[in-house]
Amino acid sequence: xxxxxxxxxxxxxxxxxxxxxxxxxxxxxxxxxxxxxxxxxxxxxxxxxxxxxxxxxxxxxxxxxxxxxxxxxxxxxxxxxxxxxxxxxxxxxxxxxxxxxxxxxxxxx
Amino acid sequence: xxxxxxxxxxxxxxxxxxxxxxxxxxxxxxxxxxxxxxxxxxxxxxxxxxxxxxxxxxxxxxxxxxxxxxxxxxxxxxxxxxxxxxxxxxxxxxxxxxxxxxxxxxxxxxxxxxxx
Numbered sequence: 001x002x003x004x005x006x007x008x009x010x011x012x013x014x015x016x017x018x019x020x021x022x023x024x025x026x027x028x029x030x031x032x033x034x035x036x037x038x039x040x041x042x043x044x045x046x047x048x049x050x051x052x053x054x055x056x057x058x059x060x061x062x063x064x065x066x067x068x069x070x071x072x073x074x075x076x077x078x079x080x081x082x083x084x085x086x087x088x089x090x091x092x093x094x095x096x097x098x099x100x101x102x103x104x105x106x107x108x109x
Numbered sequence: 110x111x112x113x114x115x116x117x118x119x120x121x122x123x124x125x126x127x128x129x130x131x132x133x134x135x136x137x138x139x140x141x142x143x144x145x146x147x148x149x150x151x152x153x154x155x156x157x158x159x160x161x162x163x164x165x166x167x168x169x170x171x172x173x174x175x176x177x178x179x180x181x182x183x184x185x186x187x188x189x190x191x192x193x194x195x196x197x198x199x200x201x202x203x204x205x206x207x208x209x210x211x212x213x214x215x216x217x218x219x220x221x222x223x224x225x
Contacts (some may be wrong), residue, residue, distance in 0.1 A: 032210040043200055043216040044152070051211055088152065092210045096142070096165060101151035 002027045004091050006100035015109050019076040023089035023100050026070070033072045034097060035063060036088040044088055047074070079107045111135070113217030115201050121223045127189040130220045133182055134203030142214060143176055143186050144200040152200070158184065159207050191224045198222070 003026040013019045025033070032051040036044035050056045050063040050072070062075040076083055086104045090097040114133040122128055134141045143155040156166040158178045169176070173192070178184040188195055198219045206212040 034213070043219050045216070046213055049211060049213065092212075095140075095159070095207060095209065095212075096154050096157055097214060098154075099152040 002030070002091050002093060002098040004089055004098055004100035006087075006089055006103045008101060009104040010106045011103055012106045012108065013079050015079060015081060015107055017079050017107075019079045019083065019105055019107070021074040021076070021087045021089075021103050021105065023072050023103075024070055025072065025089075025091050027091060027093075028067075028070060030067075030070075030091045030093070032092040033063070033065060034090040034092055035061075035074045036090065036099075038086045038088060038102065040085070047087075049092070076105075079105075081107050081109050083107050113201055113203050113215055115199075115217040115220050117220060118218060119221045119223075121225065122191055123225050124192055125190045126224075127187065128191045128195075128222060128224075130186040130188075130199050130201075130222070132184045132186070132201030132217060134184070134201070135215060136182070138203035138205050138215075139181075140204045140207060140212070140214075141178060141184050142202040142204075143184070144202065144216075146198045146200060146219075147196075155186070188222075191222075193224045196222055196224050 006023045034049040035047040038044045060077045064073045086102040088102045089100045141158045146152045155168045161178045201217045202214040204212045204214045
């Protein structure tokens with residue numbers, strides 16, 4: 001049974017700072033991971049996925065995967081109040097996603 | 110383009126009643142997923158269909174839950190009889206492929222179910 005662990009937070013950062021969100025996973029064979037953002041009362045929406053070791057950048061977002069440490073992170077540069085949401089990390093298996101419970105991010109103006 | 114459509118958006122029912130949740134996936138998508146989200150357990154996969162065929166139903170809690178996908182554009186999740194512990198937000202998601210490592214899932218708006 002795959003497990004994905006995330007600190008529930010909240011993680012509080014000031015506007016303009018870098019927010020660092022992390023998750024660890026249990027399946028050493030896992031190959032790819034998704035990051036979703038979920039605003040309160042809304043559905044999850046895709047931010048990005050990462051498939052290989054190292055970094056992947058998309059605008060203000062950078063995903064990092066370290067397979068040796070079984071660790072995935074999401075960096076948000078120049079954080080904005082509109083980034084305040086819960087961020088879900090998901091382990092992509094052969095056909096399904098296993099989600100962590102999410103980290104709440106609060107960006108204060 | 111329309112996204113994933115779910116109905117109803119909110120459902121309040123009494124314990125013992127039958128509840129049916131509906132989902133229309135994005136046109137052309139081959140995989141459909143039903144999830145349940147609660148504060149305690151987070152987002153859990155209930156069942157996954159590929160090309161209208163149930164592939165993995167290991168997340169269905171018990172026999173009270175059933176899901177069908179009679180065609181490529183419609184799926185239902187039924188709870189009979191409903192219990193208060195079934196209260197949650199139920200999401201439907203769809204993806205273009207067969208759910209592989211890079212196959213993005215797109216979520217519907219969810220159905221908030223309250224069982225009294």
